[in-house]
Amino acid sequence: xxxxxxxxxxxxxxxxxxxxxxxxxxxxxxxxxxxxxxxxxxxxxxxxxxxxxxxxxxxxxxxxxxxxxxxxxxxxxxxxxxxxxxxxxxxxxxxxxxxxxxxxxxxxxxxxxxxxxxxxxxxxxxxxxxxx
Amino acid sequence: xxxxxxxxxxxxxxxxxxxxxxxxxxxxxxxxxxxxxxxxxxxxxxxxxxxxxxxxxxxxxxxxxxxxxxxxxxxx
Numbered sequence: 001x002x003x004x005x006x007x008x009x010x011x012x013x014x015x016x017x018x019x020x021x022x023x024x025x026x027x028x029x030x031x032x033x034x035x036x037x038x039x040x041x042x043x044x045x046x047x048x049x050x051x052x053x054x055x056x057x058x059x060x061x062x063x064x065x066x067x068x069x070x071x072x073x074x075x076x077x078x079x080x081x082x083x084x085x086x087x088x089x090x091x092x093x094x095x096x097x098x099x100x101x102x103x104x105x106x107x108x109x110x111x112x113x114x115x116x117x118x119x120x121x122x123x124x125x126x127x128x129x130x131x132x
Numbered sequence: 133x134x135x136x137x138x139x140x141x142x143x144x145x146x147x148x149x150x151x152x153x154x155x156x157x158x159x160x161x162x163x164x165x166x167x168x169x170x171x172x173x174x175x176x177x178x179x180x181x182x183x184x185x186x187x188x189x190x191x192x193x194x195x196x197x198x199x200x201x202x203x204x205x206x207x208x
Contacts (some may be wrong), residue, residue, distance in 0.1 A: 027147050030154050031185050072148045080151045084158065 002120070003033040005127030007120070013042030015059030015074075019066060020121040022054070022074035022081075024130065029085025034127075037078070038120040039111075040092035044099070044118070046105050075107055090115045136164070138204070140198050149175040150182055157188070157206050158183040164206055165191060171199040 006028050010021045021037060029035045039047060046056050053073070057063055065071070072080075081087040087112045091103070098116050099105075103114060139156055141149035149170035156166045170176060179202050180190045191203040 023147055026151065027182075030151070031182060039176065069145060070143045070148070077147070077151070080155070084151070084154050128151045 005125035006035040006108035007127050007129045009129065009131045010037055010039045010043045011041040012132055013045055013058060015057035015063035018043060018074045023130045025087055026077045026081030029081040029087035034086040036088045036090060036123065038090045038092060040095050044091060044095045049105055049107050063071050078110055088112045090120060092115045092117065109114060139166065139168045142169050145172050146174045146178065150179055153179060153204065154204045160206055162206050162208060165203055167201060168202045169199055169201055176200040
């Protein structure tokens with residue numbers, strides 16, 4: 001039986017939540033489960049092109065540990081999930097409009113589309129929804 | 133059969149060793165084996181879990197004191 005698709009609504013700009021989303025999305029995708037991640041609100045700021053780790057990720061105790069130790073980078077994990085599994089990344093059209101960003105302002109080779117919340121919610125009816 | 137590939141993922145945290153293993157398995161043929169070395173405790177149990185989930189085979193899973201050696205055979 002095919003696995004139920006997983007939909008992740010990623011809104012938080014906290015490093016810990018972005019890391020959890022990246023771990024969940026990538027491991028599910030490589031475990032034969034289709035995954036779609038919709039990135040909105042403060043979370044989109046972490047996906048801006050050309051930032052170093054300290055600029056990109058803001059968080060608490062675990063954020064410091066992630067940066068100090070050899071923990072996989074969240075952006076790289078999302079990329080690995082796309083490369084090795086069935087993972088789609090969608091950027092929220094509303095926050096892209098508010099920021100006056102184009103797809104080229106986002107990290108390279110990560111996002112498949114800029115879409116609205118309505119499309120995401122409509123598709124998410126077919127699977128499980130996780131919000132971070 | 134070609135020589136077994138060894139991935140040294142010691143020092144990397146979850147899910148780094150698993151992702152390195154999966155990338156390596158993509159590149160080998162069915163029936164070939166990949167060995168991953170991991171010092172991450174979670175990965176020592178998570179890697180066999182993933183292998184069972186997707187239908188490959190754990191050949192050995194050895195605790196070598198401070199790190200684990202897990203040999204996986206690509207089954208499909």
